[in-house]
Amino acid sequence: NAGVTQTPKFQVLKTGQSMTLQCAQDMNHNSMYWYRQDPGMGLRLIYYSASEGTTDKGEVPNGYNVSRLNKREFSLRLESAAPSQTSVYFCASSQQARVQETQYFGPGTRLLVL
Amino acid sequence: EDKVVQSPLSLVVHEGDTVTLNCSYEVTNFRSLLWYKQEKKAPTFLFMLTSSGIEKKSGRLSSILDKKELFSILNITATQTGDSAIYLCAVVGIDAGGTSYGKLTFGQGTILTVHP
Secondary structure (H helix, E strand, C coil), rough: CCEEEEECCCCECCCCCCCEEEEEEECCCEEEEEECCCCCCEEEEEEEEECCCCEEEECCCCCCCEECCCCEEEEECCCCCCCCHHHEEEEEECCCHHHHHCCCCCCCCEECCC | CCCCECCCEEEEEECCCCCEEEEEEECEEEEEEEEEEECCCEEEEEECCCCCCEEEECEEEEEECCCCCCEEEEEEECCCCCCCCCEEEEECCCCCCCCCCEEEEEECCCCEEEEE
């Protein structure tokens, strides 16, 4: 069981470039989340998908878009990267968000925007 | 807006010491509080607390919630170098519709370093 996987592990972008971060889970979870982690700020929710076919904004959605491709996959897109988006990005999943199930995190993607 | 504050931000101890990590919160319609341990990569789940005064325990780690005073503590006894990590506290509130959608609000984390 791989759990939650993320690709790539590390990426360097130039300002204005675009990229998509991929996330997949094999636990048959309904809900998926994207967080970013910056030094001294804990993790902040960017977007989440409570169930397949739905997505909603979190605390810091500006500059990002998401796609819940199917039940397994939830991608995060940066259309025009900015240095302020330099961060570590974590994807997470849980069985059923409404019941506050434990969230399981992927290994993270480290993004550097120059 | 939900808010979580952890203290101390960093802590350096020696093996065998006991440490107490603090987490205070402000949240609309509290649902639960969670503790995570983060080593080099992904945060891993430690405890979920929903009821006041009931201690959760796992080996040398324990945690308790005080819903009246709006805080939680995480205790680690007989610390080991493998306990070195960032410890994250997060809370979940319930929105006006009565659902939480699993939206965690995290504190800044406490960086624990255990020296041999």
